[in-house]
Amino acid sequence: MMRASAQLRANALVTGTDSPCTRRGRTASGRASRVARGATFGAAFAMALVTVLLAPESAWARPSPESTVAQGIDFGLPFVEPPGLGSWYLAQPYGNTIYAYYERATIYRAGQGLHMGMDFAAACGTPIAAVADGTVRSVDGPGGALPHNMMISHAGGIVSFYGHLLERPALAVGQTVTKGQAIALSGDMYETCYASPHLHLEIRDESLRRAFNPVHFIDADWHGLALLGASPQRFERNLEDPRRWQAMDDQPEITFGGPLLNNFVHALPADGS
Numbered sequence: 001m002m003r004a005s006a007q008l009r010a011n012a013l014v015t016g017t018d019s020p021c022t023r024r025g026r027t028a029s030g031r032a033s034r035v036a037r038g039a040t041f042g043a044a045f046a047m048a049l050v051t052v053l054l055a056p057e058s059a060w061a062r063p064s065p066e067s068t069v070a071q072g073i074d075f076g077l078p079f080v081e082p083p084g085l086g087s088w089y090l091a092q093p094y095g096n097t098i099y100a101y102y103e104r105a106t107i108y109r110a111g112q113g114l115h116m117g118m119d120f121a122a123a124c125g126t127p128i129a130a131v132a133d134g135t136v137r138s139v140d141g142p143g144g145a146l147p148h149n150m151m152i153s154h155a156g157g158i159v160s161f162y163g164h165l166l167e168r169p170a171l172a173v174g175q176t177v178t179k180g181q182a183i184a185l186s187g188d189m190y191e192t193c194y195a196s197p198h199l200h201l202e203i204r205d206e207s208l209r210r211a212f213n214p215v216h217f218i219d220a221d222w223h224g225l226a227l228l229g230a231s232p233q234r235f236e237r238n239l240e241d242p243r244r245w246q247a248m249d250d251q252p253e254i255t256f257g258g259p260l261l262n263n264f265v266h267a268l269p270a271d272g273s
């Protein structure tokens with residue numbers, strides 16, 4: 001979890017965003033229905049099918065046209081050690097989670113009501129790795145996620161953010177880091193090391209105004225990772241559009257300070273249930 005800084009909130013664009021996956025889905029279904037009605041069904045359908053089957057995940061996974069400059073950067077998981085119940089595991093995915101829905105007007109308000117990063121459960125002191133080559137942008141800078149945090153700038157205008165760190169990282173602003181390098185130690189937002197020890201990881205653009213789904217950047221077996229841990233990865237359901245944003249890799253971009261994206265009138269689970 002994190003709280004965006006007041007300055008960030010003040011500067012944030014008050015505009016909604018749409019996920020590329022959603023846009024892509026609409027385009028694909030629209031194309032499919034037109035093709036079904038048309039005379040060129042065979043050739044067009046085959047072409048579309050081949051396109052879909054051959055598209056590498058990284059091709060559709062990039063969050064926006066502006067961020068396609070990040071293609072080619074090698075992103076990895078934010079831990080030195082492999083996942084496991086004795087090391088770290090995925091605790092809360094990015095986006096339209098049930099917990100974020102409940103807290104949409106409070107701790108997640110700045111992130112349009114969505115969880116703006118990914119939470120990884122990890123005991124205090126678990127070594128955290130840089131997700132890609134880059135340069136330290138801030139140490140205990142903006143972005144909240146107390147007690148300590150840091151940001152690393154990567155090529156292509158992408159920034160990774162590491163929150164709830166155990167102690168102030170020893171790295172200095174401007175220092176270069178390499179992918180997989182140990183950069184910090186995981187901590188606990190309540191500073192108890194038993195209440196909620198976890199890493200909060202975000203991927204933002206360099207303006208820090210937008211947050212993207214880390215799933216679309218980090219090459220990992222996300223669905224396998226989701227099998228670890230005590231909690232199933234569940235998302236809040238809008239009963240008026242019940243299939244939207246129900247998967248770990250189908251979540252909208254976030255513009256900090258923008259309108260709530262999950263203020264659903266008919267929600268499941270309902271508030272407080």
Ligand SMILES: [Zn+2]
Binds near residue numbers: 001200
């Ligand atoms: Zn979090």
